[in-house]
Amino acid sequence: MKRYIRVLKKLGLKEKEVQIYLDLVEFGASSITDILERTWLHRPEAYRLIPLLIEEWFIIELKKSKRRLFEAESPEKLLWLLENLENDLQNIIPDLISMHSNAMKRPNVKYQEWKKSISYIFSDIVNTLSKWDIFYRVSSEKDVEKANSYIPKDYREKRDKKHLERYVIMSETTSAAKKPRLEREMVTIPPELDEFTDNVQMIIYGNKVAFIDFNSEASIIIENAFIAGFQLKLFKMLYGSLKKKDNI
Numbered sequence: 001m002k003r004y005i006r007v008l009k010k011l012g013l014k015e016k017e018v019q020i021y022l023d024l025v026e027f028g029a030s031s032i033t034d035i036l037e038r039t040w041l042h043r044p045e046a047y048r049l050i051p052l053l054i055e056e057w058f059i060i061e062l063k064k065s066k067r068r069l070f071e072a073e074s075p076e077k078l079l080w081l082l083e084n085l086e087n088d089l090q091n092i093i094p095d096l097i098s099m100h101s102n103a104m105k106r107p108n109v110k111y112q113e114w115k116k117s118i119s120y121i122f123s124d125i126v127n128t129l130s131k132w133d134i135f136y137r138v139s140s141e142k143d144v145e146k147a148n149s150y151i152p153k154d155y156r157e158k159r160d161k162k163h164l165e166r167y168v169i170m171s172e173t174t175s176a177a178k179k180p181r182l183e184r185e186m187v188t189i190p191p192e193l194d195e196f197t198d199n200v201q202m203i204i205y206g207n208k209v210a211f212i213d214f215n216s217e218a219s220i221i222i223e224n225a226f227i228a229g230f231q232l233k234l235f236k237m238l239y240g241s242l243k244k245k246d247n248i
Contacts, residue, residue, distance in 0.1 A: 011081060013058070016041060017049050021058050024072035029062055031069055057081060107224035117219045118150040121203065121210045124221070126158035128206055132165070135205035136235045139170040140198040141214055144178070147201070150214075169239055171196035187242040204232050 008018045019039045024030060027038065032046050041049075050070060053059045057077060062069040112120075125135055141147040160183075168186045170178075174196075175188045189196040201212040207225040212218075222228075 011078065011085070012056070013053075014049075016045060017053055017058070020046070020049060020053060021072055024059055024070060025075065029064075029069040029071040031067060035070070105224075105226070107222050107227055110221045110223075111218070113216065113218045115150065115217050118212050118214075118217060119152050121212060121219055121221065122151050122155045124208070124210075125203065125205050126155055126162065126164065128208075129162065129164055131162045133162070133206070134165045134167065135203060136232060136239075137166055137168045137170075137204075138202040138235065139168060139174060140196045140200050141174060142197050142199045143214075144174055147214060150212075167235075167239060169235070169242065173197075187239055189242070190245065202231070204228055204235060 004022060005015060005018045008021065009015065013021065016039075019041065020035060023035055023039050027034070030038075032043070032050070035041070036043060036046055039046075050059065054061060054070075057073060058081075059070050059072050062071055129135060139147075163183065165183045166185070168184060170186065170188060172188045172191055175186055178184075178186070199214045201210075201214070203210045203212075207223060207228045209222045209224075209228050209231045211220045
């Protein structure tokens, strides 16, 4: 019996509806009184559920003499119901795919205000990017040592194991505290243009853009391919312009 209930519930029936249907399959045409005696359902429940079962083609109503009886549809009718359900699904699937596609295009924004949320961004970079991928960073931190304190212990190991490359734009003061690395390309903001000490970072990786405010320990991650692509274009234009100045 439990197996029947489990399978029939997959057709959209609730357990008490299945009880009524299986009772009529087993005992044939019956009055509401007969059904109640065998299923132990309450009369108001039966009066509410039976019309639903008739509407969904699981049972039919008969009138014999002056008696009102109910009978289960042939179990073979279940296959017909299943075919109809499959046809209905086939008709709505294109619309569902379109709705899902539109939802995926919407930006997913995550805003957090705690120290661990900053560490999460660095973990997310090394965990989501593939081997030899590139990420892009604009850094204006005031204190390099303090900014580094947010980096998880396993960050550098994972980053180097994946051979992740990065392009960085930062102030001349900050760059002086950085050791040269083969997998890091770096340009600087000229001090006469701006001191660049806002204490904020922007990182573009994959289809995400992350903003870190070290002043308030707040962070924002925007996950959207279009926004990430647009920010990357702006980064490359600025990087290219600064690179030319460095080479003059």
